[in-house]
């Protein structure tokens with residue numbers, strides 16, 4: 001939970017006195033040596049007690065003193081990534097055909113594009129998560145994300161309305177064998193349609209159930 005009066009983008013921790021922050025510097029979970037060195041220096045300099053790789057392939061710095069949050073972000077040269085709030089929280093992507101022998105499509109490239117375009121986007125009724133997998137093994141759990149895509153030899157299969165959490169739901173297949181451009185366009189359209197139709201505290205899958213799968217699909221695929 002975020003403390004309204006706490007540091008920008010930081011999450012108050014269980015001890016009610018320290019904060020966690022997720023710097024925005026690892027699109028699709030990819031890091032380089034320079035970033036890791038900078039991160040290590042910051043962790044040492046500010047005596048950050050815990051560095052946690054999150055389930056969303058991000059790095060959370062945990063146990064920060066409130067007065068250190070802005071300085072930590074400045075030293076890292078990063079903005080805080082959205083960790084709470086009713087917007088696009090994260091874009092997960094697996095190694096895909098860049099590295100994985102099973103990969104059929106470029107999930108890292110597509111994930112980075114969506115990260116650039118949609119991270120933090122929207123004022124929805126609830127949060128919105130994206131998972132991009134390079135093949136039908138679905139290591140980025142695309143079927144369980146509000147918007148997901150997984151690669152096959154002829155292109156991407158797109159699914160919408162998946163979620164885990166307290167009311168899990170497998171997403172609905174939307175289209176098959178589409179290219180990167182189409183996935184990017186559909187992701188933006190899905191987010192906009194959810195913003196229009198979704199109610200407060202309603203994940204997109206529940207919105208789809210309320211308005212009807214076919215109605216939602218028709219709206220999403222309309223020109």
Ligand code: SF4
Pocket residue numbers: 094095096097100101102103104107133134135136137138139140
């Ligand atoms: S989803 Fe496929 S391409 Fe991606 S990591 Fe898993 S096996 Fe590899």
